[in-house]
Amino acid sequence: MIRNIVQATLIAVGLTATEASAEAPFIVVQSTTSTQNSGLLDYILPGFEAETGIDVRVVAVGTGQAIRNAINGDGDVLLVHSKPAEEKFVADGWGVQRFDVMYNDFVLVGPKSDPAQVKGGTDIVAALTAVAEAEAPFASRGDDSGTHKAEMRLWDATAAEPTAASGTWYRETGSGMGATLNVANGMGAYVLTDRATWQSFGNKDNLEVLVEGDPRLFNQYGVILVNAEKHPHVRAAAGQRFIDWLIGPHGQEAIASYKLDGQQLFFPNAD
Incomplete structure (x- = not known):
């Protein structure tokens, strides 16, 4: 019933379901529990979404599971904190390039x-x-x-x-x-x-x-775009836009400004 109502609404405004989804771009970020549970992502993502119109859907699991998910093609961007495993992910061809983002x-x-x-x-x-x-x-x-x-x-x-x-x-x-x-x-x-x-x-x-x-x-975090040559469905352009924002001045400033009980939790260090 709800689906029929949605479809009727789309038809009424002259949009197909495909066109409607095209107007609501999104990416899936495979990330760690620490970025989610600390409140960091809830704090910084609205800024990116408002600036770009790209919705960010986060899957927060352990780094090992996040990497396995990305290898399986279940994500566009990887944001985790185990540099040796991240470098192997790229070396094995699953990721395009790794960038430092922040540390604690x-x-x-x-x-x-x-x-x-x-x-x-x-x-x-x-x-x-x-x-x-x-x-x-x-x-x-x-x-x-x-x-x-x-x-x-x-x-x-x-x-x-x-x-x-x-x-x-x-x-x-x-x-x-x-x-x-x-x-x-x-x-x-x-x-x-x-x-x-x-x-x-x-x-x-x-x-x-x-x-x-x-x-x-020392605890370093890195971000990687999942390789579209391995998984053609990867939203590479939107994913790269998120990475560019995250390691650029707006993302780095957002990370630095996030505090809990007056304490800064993450320290931006993109190159």
């Missing part, structure tokens, strides 16, 4: 009781080593997200083998950052999180930032 950092959050005694440290590898030696609870996303990839790189720099302890002190949630923070809060566990999600997370209760400031906690 990861932090090690944990229980206020701090059984591993890492509070105030700036050496993330030493802190993770202490967590493993104490066999203190640690909650991992375990979902191949950008944060999970960063966590595993940091564990690789230690002598610990946390996945061998899976199900004991090391718990893999297979969930997003917010859900994993909730698990950590409930079980008094340590957890690696991006600062933007932590800042916007409402259920802090027993958790606090314990380790920060290590250069190895």
